[in-house]
Amino acid sequence: MNTFAADDAAVGALRSAFHGEVIGPDDESYEHHRRVWNGSIDRKPGLIARCADPTDVVNAVRFGRENSLLTAVRSGGHSFPGLSVCDDGLVIDLRPMDGIRVDPENRTVRAQAGVLLGELDQVTQQFGLAVPAGIVTHTGLAGLTLGGGIGWIMRKYGLTIDQLISVRMVTADGDTVTASAEENPDMFWGVRGGGGNFGIVTDFEFHLNPLGPQVMAGTVYWPVEQAVPVLRFYRDWIAGCPDELMTIVALRRAPATPAVPAELAGQRLIGIAGCYAGSVSEGQTALQALKSFGSPVLDFCAPKPYLEHQQSFDPSFRPGRWYYVRSCDVAELTDDVIDIIAEYGRRILSPITSLALWQLGGAVARVGEDETAFNGRGAGHSFNINGNSETAEGFDHEREWARDFWTALKPYHTSVYVNFLMEEGESRIEQAYGPEKYRRLKTLKRTYDPTNFFRLNQNVRPG
Template identity: 55%
Template sequence: MSTITWDTHALDELTADFRGPLVHPGEPSYDELRKVWNGSIDRRPALIARCTGVADIRSALTFARRTGLPVAVRGGGHSFPGHSTCDGGILLDMAPLKGIRVDPVRRTARAQAGVLLGELDRETQAFGLATPAGIVTHTGLAGLTLGGGIGWLMRKYGLTIDNLLSADVVTAEGELLTASEDSNADLFWGIRGGGGNFGIVTEFEFQLHPVGPIVYAGPVAWPIEQSPELMRFYRDWITDVPDELTTAVIHRWLPALPTIPSELHGRRVVMVVASYAGTCEDGERVIAPLKAFAPPLLDLCTERPFVTLQSMLDLSFPHGRWYYMRACDVAELTDEVIDIAVERGLAIDGPFTSYPIFHLGGAISRVPADRTAFGGRADGHTFNFVGATLGAEGFEHQREWFRNSWRAIEPHQIGAYINFLGDEGPDRIRSAYGPATYDRLQDLKRKYDPNNLFHLNQNIPPH
């Protein structure tokens, strides 16, 4: 990285005013703090500002405006294309902001910008409550929420944004606003699906629901050769399942985990991960037809703590692996789409590469399309192709699997989940939102961030 020159007076002012640590290149903690979840992202910020509150965020933004440095914002660092870091800019690290407050009477929770999904679940489950939030517990709550938030409760209780009651937002000019249905309603509309384009959310308020602490959930797996029959059965079975049931079909090699018999490690499988947001008795009854499809190779769908369900995929997507991803939504699982899904599953030739197909609908589809900025309310399924390796070796080979998979499914895509997008250009972002929503987002961007300070994201430039 070339040497960064900046206004030393501005840096002196920031240093005097900033309460959290300011970490520069060469300092002992720098290399560890600049890392993000995706190991293929190797970027070097000029400065890492570890924010301890709103005052720190405002000071860091003032510094960025004066120096012209690019601004990256990191909650959990899970941005697939690495938007939560930068080269030669200032990284605003929200990790120190870990406050969570649960109100079990009102069934609400307030959580700060550095909270991870598992940390929120731990606090809310102490009262048998939860809000829909993701599938990997070390994901950052902020990024997940701002992009929409799919998860194991979504068909019953909606997306994460459908349970967002309010948010505190620091704008590009350093103004602190509360966004809700009753206050700055246009901003509230935009942050529910529009990503980090309009400001830095410092605290979220969520609606909670009675969930767990024990749920009926888990994966059921069959040999991958049974994928054609399984997927056609699955398509018919989910047509009339209750909203309490959220499922995903996954093609992959079975990982070497303690919960999986050693003789099955490395077996190529097609699995259905099921989660029932209701009583365990009802869940067992509803999922019984899936288990009866054919004798499974592995059946781990049973009663388990909700927090165990939430962390079930953590070891399959750890920090530091090299990931390459792309995603799209499809309207339905037609025979042609199923044939593509099967063929791409059979073509997987790496132990860490996989792709889930999430079943949408339910509560997601009943929210009016114009109520939030999220696109794809009426879509049927989300495909998420994930090519992964331990490091650089073999990475390009897995990317080729990914490219072939994308070419096959692209004619059937009708949109995309914004949190699953890579660096794919403005046309892809526009198509994910649709023209009307995208234009409205551009108007909002012009109002709250006319100079596009917050551009390291799935960027929506101002009109």
């Protein structure tokens, strides 16, 4: 039964003031716009406010508050637990706000909150520049940034938040404020890792960094039966690698695509993906040991446009599939951790279940731990354990695989990346930030959102 709290007169007033679209359940586009990336999430909001500009965001926030509506905020809609949509309440959809403006002389870019990573890359790469941001191009820039932002060039240029200059945002009171190192610095500290707890960011300004357009990048694969020697080699190989090199370990079944020989399709593989944020010739030298280790069955590591490499994981995370994730950071790849990885690689059943094991360090670790709300800069690796299926069929099995894998690693857990959390409760959110930062975030929340209006997120309740 629909329990949407706002009456027709209030909705009509919102529509008349709105520059974008206000979509209800009876509108033709409702079914399309209520859907999010994770197909396992099936929620039906009472109203979707698709904002055309910051004024729309202000009006939508005030409408939500005045009508006591449960309110979700959506940029790209990539939240694993589906926190960008809700039942019966209001969705403030920022996706139409997709403006991007590059200042090549000062190496800065302004991007609105509805921008996707691929859109940002397409514009900035025209100038041979980039913001460190993610590995799947249809991810929303806003959610990725507010949680920290890990990606292919972070070991050279830091997290996405480490290149953030300022934000414009709408608070829970419907006011518009700027946060930067000079203006509202407490808020600026909080939005760099604290998620959407303090307001809706409508505009971001970033430093840009030289990159590409060609990079040395791609994945080398071996049979999963060779996972232990591959991972031991990998551990030793990255111990002295330059900041320009970023790597991700992947466990998966080989997809049935034209690039994969038919006899390999469906086989369980372990891969090492790399991206060198420097010259192609230096990258070829840095990645040669990886390409020549053992007897790889697939080698996609070669010079290519950065834009092409950024899209390489897109087919593995198509919208509409059923996604479940468990995550943790670990300090190092001990022999025991390697054995666990190998064991669960052999157990992969679904063709789209996978592990992405991120290498951290480099520039990420050189930012002071107290400078931003993001926690875990000193971690060695971050596990993103994906138990996925095409539909509901088999989903329970894949979730159990992910949970069991995560549990087996529990003795080695340190921190956890907040953007990789499901709805796991307050204790896990506190673990994502650590006790001291969590207390500071709660104080900040009390200042900017004392009624916890923005609570559909990895929620830090007012303290």
